Amino acid sequence: MVAKIGQVTFDCQDGYALSKFWEQVTGYTESPEYPNAPEDEENFIGPDGGHPGLLFINVPDGPKRVKNRLHFDLVPETTRDEEVERLLGLGATLHEDHRKEDGTGWVTMLDPEGNEFCVERSEAERGRH
Incomplete structure (x- = not known):
């Protein structure tokens, strides 16, 4: 048995803005069933709006301080x-x-x-x- 990757999650300060940046980088889109919005705590983009994709979650941690362990x-x-x-x-x-x-x-x-x-x-x- 194996597990599939459903998404890669980014903890961030502005998930909506970051999702818009990565949309332009990757060509991924939001799900038409669950459109992203600036007020959302979670914003998702993926190939044709599906999985595996990128999930951006707003967290109160402040700006990133150390090098990513995954990129x-x-x-x-x-x-x-x-x-x-x-x-x-x-x-x-x-x-x-x-x-x-x-x-x-x-x-x-x-x-x-x-x-x-x-x-x-x-x-x-x-x-x-």
Whole structure:
């Protein structure tokens, strides 16, 4: 027997705003049956509004203070560098740049609440079409 992952949960200060950011990053959407709202304590997005998805729960803990123990490694449909620029435009910030002169490497970024995530090279950039 195994267990399936139903969702990944983010404890955050503004779950609605963070869900809107991650919607733009992933293309995930809210469930049409349970639309998200700014006043909701929980906001969910997923592929076609389904699971597995991302759940954002408002908590009173204040801002994030330490490094995440779990993070996403994103593989863009465009190039890594184009995706980094797109994400900066959405409100992400550059945290650490691990790109190398030979084109390998990744970029570590922060979402609007400071959660780390990485942007890797696309499948095409890796030679895997």
